[in-house]
Amino acid sequence: MFARGLKRKCADGDEDMEGALASLQRQSLLDMSLVKLQLCHMLVEPNLCRSVLIANTVRQIQEEMTQDGTWRVMAPQTAGQAPRDRLVSTEILCRAAWEQDGELPAPGSADGDAPDLVSHLCGAPSAPAPRSTQGCVWDVDGPGEDRGSLQKSLDQIFETLESKTPSSVEGLFGDMDSPYYDLDAVLTGMVGSKSARRPLPSSLFRGQGGFLQAGRPPGPA
């Protein structure tokens, strides 16, 4: 159980250790938040206040990670664009502006897989089907709004979770295992492989490895 997301002074003054611990706590909080948001997508009608608060928290973490340089490390090849333009809420929750502009730095495999993942999600009888009429998670104004953006936002989540750079994951987690993945298992009710690198769809709602990239992921390393 963690106290806060802030770094705390360690008695023995081991900076690296303390920094890594805070990073891990922050990462875990990010993972937890993303899972909560994903679950929001699946609810009948998401509680808007809760969704907004969680999204703001995710954005806050992203900002801090950007400042720390942790986020920028995972940044995609579109280096020209400031990371701040790609704050989390735009990408995860609603159709991303950059997707509309067509600037997909698309690793072919990631794109190719995403529709399969989504269709698998739709097809899987045990998974609650995304409500295609719901559109953007916050966009409940009715049929006039885009109905496809829910699927697109799911696309984005699955893509990023699937094709994160193994090296970056290792950088953060190293040999860390159980506790953080147990969190996922508890939240998703699934106990299974703890591999951070195993792609979906077997673990549809995993937040493990987290949402490390600011934008479209680079091609698999």
Add this chain to the structure above:
Amino acid sequence: MAGAGGGGCPAGANDLQWCFSQVKGAIDEDVAEADIISTVEFNYSGDLLATGDKGGRVVIFQREQENKSRPHSRGEYNVYSTFQSHEPEFDYLKSLEIEEKINKIRWLPQQNAAQFLLSTNDKTIKLWKISERDKRAEGYNLKDEDGRLRDPFRITALRVPILKPMDLMVEASPRRIFANAHTYHINSISVNSDHETYLSADDLRINLWHLEITDRSFNIVDMKPANMEELTEVITAAEFHPHQCNVFVHSSSKGTTRLCDMRSSALCDTHSKFFEEPEDPSSRSFFSEIISSISDVKFSHSGRYMMTRDYLSVKVWDLNMESRPVETHQVHEYLRSKLCSLYENDCIFDKFECCWSGSDSAIMTGSYNNFFRMFDRNTRRDVTLEASRENSKPRASLKPRKVCTGAKRKRDEISVDSLDFSKKILHTAWHPAGNVIAVAATNNLYIFQDKVN
């Protein structure tokens, strides 16, 4: 009664000895979801107490007249009327279910023999008329006593029907249905002091209605951004000023409260006053925004102050000072170090309400483990009490409870880790004139009275 202005020094919350009076609801450990109480409200006189539940039902209790032959029964509340206010609905356009849970009940001031209240779920507000019938007409010409029509040819004489007393029957009938005005979930309704209009607030918009007109409402606040992707703040509560019919406040998920004056413009997107306490940078964490989100806002009866409830505290604001509250009361500061766990189990999103005593000398709000807290604004003392069946002997005094944060736990204290977070007191109400309080603990309604009487 104490607190209603008798004598020089009004008795505060702690000069009173709170005693158990009644508890309503099932005793089973197994709580039916539909029975969970979702709102509690006294009417203007305090003689009626209404509760709404997740199953869409409203139950109204009426206070018995104090009876000389039963001196110990100091005005008990008994069931007066029960009716189904809202039914579950299905929105076919969005393929979404609309919950029948009653989010709020607000009484209208009494103007004739009948009582009126507004009840709302996520989407629809209804005006209910509750009236008594204690007479029945007998001796109709065209029908028998059991209602069957008489053959007109058989009628040879006419008589005048007479009114005869009957057992009291309380009828509730829906008089107005205010629907289709809210895209998002309604969180508040508030009756205006003009007794003709009321407001309803959802996550992004506030609408103004006239009680007589159901097919039209005026949008007075709109916080929806042009691009929903930019949404970062929602409306969490709203209330009209108790005396100034042009003034209302609304609170947000970012911990700010805006006071608006409807005379200044038709659309009150810009505020007249903006209440926000600057953040303490030393206590900043990733949870700062979530715990600053205001779950309830209430004007004092005097209209001079307002109170906001956020996750860990209650703040009293002077309407003339926007920069910071005049009082801050910690509800359960011991939870500050547990915020991550509370975020994980979603308790951090619980919306606690708060209320003023009739004289504004004390305020009350709920907490976990069926605890509720009272703060006396005059003596600056506070007390933690518990709503539980174990303290439910008639007129038994409530013993103050204490949560221990350190390692050393005294005998009667409870440690933070032993608190039951599933037992949350979100809804409480204080009698407008006297010292009677109603506390909703999941599916049970507790009524406490003071011993001074």
